[in-house]
Amino acid sequence: MELFWQGFTGAIRLILSADPAFVEIVERTLFVSGLATGLAVLTGVPLGVGLAIGRFPGRRVLGVLVNTGLGLPPVVVGLVVTLLLWRSGPLGALALLYTPIAMVIVQWIVAFPVAAGITRSAIELLDPELLDALRVFGAGPVRCGWELVRATLPQVGFATAAAFGRAIAEVGASLMVGGNILGQTRILTTAIVLETSRGDFALALALGIVLLILALLVNVGIRAISPVPR
Amino acid sequence: MRMSVTFGTVVVILLVLLTACAGRAASSLHDGMTPTGVPQGMVEGQSRTIILATTTSVQDSGLLDALLPRFQEETGYVVKVIAVGTGQALELGRRGEADVLLVHAPEAEEQFMAEGYGQLRFLVATNDFVIVGPVDDPADVREASSAVDALRRIAATGATWVSRDDRSGTDLLEKRLWQEAGIDPRDQSWYITSGQGMGMTLVLADQKRAYTLSDRATFLAFRSSISLVILAAGDPALINPYHVITVNPTRFARVNARGAEAFARFLVSQVAQQVIASFGVDRYGESLFRPALVPTVTPQP
Secondary structure, X not given: OHHHHHHHXXXXXXXXXXXXXXXXXXXXXXXXXXXXXXXXXXXXXXXXXHHHHOOOOOHHHHHHHHHHHOOOOHHHHHHHHXXXXXXXXXXXXXXXXXXXXXXXXXXXXXXXXXXXXXXXXXXXXOOHHHHHHHHHOOOOHHHHHHHHHHHXXXXXXXXXXXXXHHXXXXXXXXXXXXXXXXXXXXXXXXXXXXXXXXOOHHHHHHHHHHXXXXXXXXXXXXXXXXXXXX | OHHHXXXXXXHHHHHHHHXXXXXXXXXXXXXXXXXXXXXXXXXXXXXXXXXXXXXXXXXXXXXHHHHHHHHHHXXXXXXXXXXXXXXXXXXXXXXXXXXXXXXXXXXXXXXXXXOXXXXXXXXXXXXXXXXXXXXXXXXXXXXXXXXXXXXXHXXXXXXXXXXXXXXOHHHHHHHHHHHHOOOOOOOOOXXXXXXXXXXXXXHHHHHOXXXXXXXXXXXXXXXXXXXXXXXXXXXXXXXXXXXXXXXXXXXXXXOOHHHHHHHHHHHOOHHHHXXXXXXXXXXXXXOOOEEOOOOOOOOOO
């Protein structure tokens, strides 16, 4: 129990101290997960719309793939992306392995099925007459999609929050493709793994509490700007 | 309608903030990659970066944090440390995915050199392994005459033993000791495998009141949070030598050979050896590693 107390006070001390090394890790965490979430929303939401209202071959298969993606194990994503980014791998010439960009890529891969899945189920729950009306008025597929996303904005807000949650909580893949390098690719979750393996449980716990506070703030923020559900 | 306009505005503001944040994060990243006081232009472009694949103990103990800033200051190279355990480090070297390795499994290293994957190999430091276990010591390991004898006693009593089973340097030594003891512990009910790093394995062994083999540095780092004690130490078979190996650039075109060699030569330099000799004294009251320069230097291949 003493450890929990140490973790809690440690978290407060970390935040108050504004130690540059700690602030840098927090900034990198927000940068990587924020960018990954942005990409996940930009790709996942249109995909979700397409799955809900699109009529194209392979839609059902794609839908099953997206649902499977909701449970995509991050370590597998990490392993595959690592092998692709290896010097000897097909994308080795890009020299992206052990950089924050590689971490953005893996977090985007695990987060975008979340954004797609939630958007899709939200639109499928809409009154089908709305879509019929749009089509009657001659709206094209892009216009239709846009109007449907506007009609489900609270749920799209929720999809964004969920995608962010999946991205920022992810550790296995970020550890593999980032390498947890101090000053370059260390983020909160990988720092927690390192401090745990170093035996500094109080610091690991403190970092965990900071991570929770961040997730809480971002969720409150997204809630505050999302329209109230009607 | 008004709602969605507000939402759109906020999204735009968020994106702007994100971009600003990205710029800041990128600039601080850049700061991290350019240590202050580095003479610019000593090394350029991609060749400024060295990938070091290493055993976890040198990172978990904090030794690398003490050594790397000096090396980066001296040479301008940026070292990317991938702490993975000796088995995986050697494997990354075999594929040319790392430039230089810091490992501790002499037999596997010699095989690596014999296969022509390595170029230079220097002894950097040594420390020792210890057999740790519960204070009440049900297998009487304290009375053991050697490490192998200790394992025989544990097997005879059926006391629980935790193996890392992750092909790390520690794990390879443990496997060899069991072989020397003439015991095949696999499939025994008292033999459990953790598949984790040294620290987590010590915690697991502590919770199960079991015996395990640990490097002294990690054990000292965990001593305050577990109740295991050192029961056997000092056997020459338990000496733990750390070698630095540069990956052979003739096999892999993209290996940063110059940077790797600079790093290997730095580790055996007077400066680095002094850092190693005094490392850990302030925190544990004893040094965690013994420098290699003074006693022996491995003959160059």
